[in-house]
Amino acid sequence: xxxxxxxxxxxxxxxxxxxxxxxxxxxxxxxxxxxxxxxxxxxxxxxxxxxxxxxxxxxxxxxxxxxxxxxxxxxxxxxxxxxxxxxxxxxxxxxxxxxxxxxxxxxxxxxxxxxx
Amino acid sequence: xxxxxxxxxxxxxxxxxxxxxxxxxxxxxxxxxxxxxxxxxxxxxxxxxxxxxxxxxxxxxxxxxxxxxxxxxxxxxxxxxxxxxxxxxxxxxxxxxxxxxxxxxxxxxxxxxx
Numbered sequence: 001x002x003x004x005x006x007x008x009x010x011x012x013x014x015x016x017x018x019x020x021x022x023x024x025x026x027x028x029x030x031x032x033x034x035x036x037x038x039x040x041x042x043x044x045x046x047x048x049x050x051x052x053x054x055x056x057x058x059x060x061x062x063x064x065x066x067x068x069x070x071x072x073x074x075x076x077x078x079x080x081x082x083x084x085x086x087x088x089x090x091x092x093x094x095x096x097x098x099x100x101x102x103x104x105x106x107x108x109x110x111x112x113x114x115x116x
Numbered sequence: 117x118x119x120x121x122x123x124x125x126x127x128x129x130x131x132x133x134x135x136x137x138x139x140x141x142x143x144x145x146x147x148x149x150x151x152x153x154x155x156x157x158x159x160x161x162x163x164x165x166x167x168x169x170x171x172x173x174x175x176x177x178x179x180x181x182x183x184x185x186x187x188x189x190x191x192x193x194x195x196x197x198x199x200x201x202x203x204x205x206x207x208x209x210x211x212x213x214x215x216x217x218x219x220x221x222x223x224x225x226x227x228x229x230x
Contacts, residue, residue, distance in 0.1 A: 033218075042222030048215075
């Protein structure tokens with residue numbers, strides 16, 4: 001079974017531009033979460049999608065948005081990029097978000113975004 | 117407000133010795149805890165987990181201990197191997213508002229020296 005894939009793997013943008021990142025979850029997984037990883041901040045939760053609906057959102061400005069398609073693939077968009085947006089953006093999928101805390105997440109390799 | 121904290125950003129251990137990675141949390145409602153391992157250029161991968169109703173879970177060389185009264189968990193790796201060199205994230209989850217919310221710590225970079 002193929003793992004979580006993310007495209008592109010690397011991206012360089014300039015301040016003020018906007019960017020779209022893509023994530024394809026493991027086949028059969030319907031929940032997709034996005035995280036931002038920066039040195040010293042760990043994994044900061046951005047948002048989670050299930051059945052094309054955003055179910056949970058972290059403390060990020062409105063410049064960060066996302067969506068999920070009917071095939072569970074997800075995209076996140078960052079508008080008006082700032083230098084501080086430079087980070088590794090990770091996507092994680094899980095079967096179905098449920099009540100069990102053991103609902104393991106499977107991560108993709110991430111997209112390394114550099115904002116100049 | 118960082119609800120899950122890993123106060124040691126890095127740790128160096130000799131091969132064959134024990135590695136102990138620590139994690140503290142503030143939310144007493146967390147009911148499940150997980151550890152993930154991350155190699156450079158790869159996404160985190162699940163390592164081991166523990167329910168809040170237990171105080172220990174073991175899987176091969178990896179053991180996670182949970183001290184609920186102290187709101188503290190630790191990951192023990194025995195014996196440590198060079199291939200264990202990675203960044204380790206602890207995570208805690210709580211069922212809230214109809215779904216599970218997961219909070220990750222800041223990570224500890226483990227270096228196992230041959």
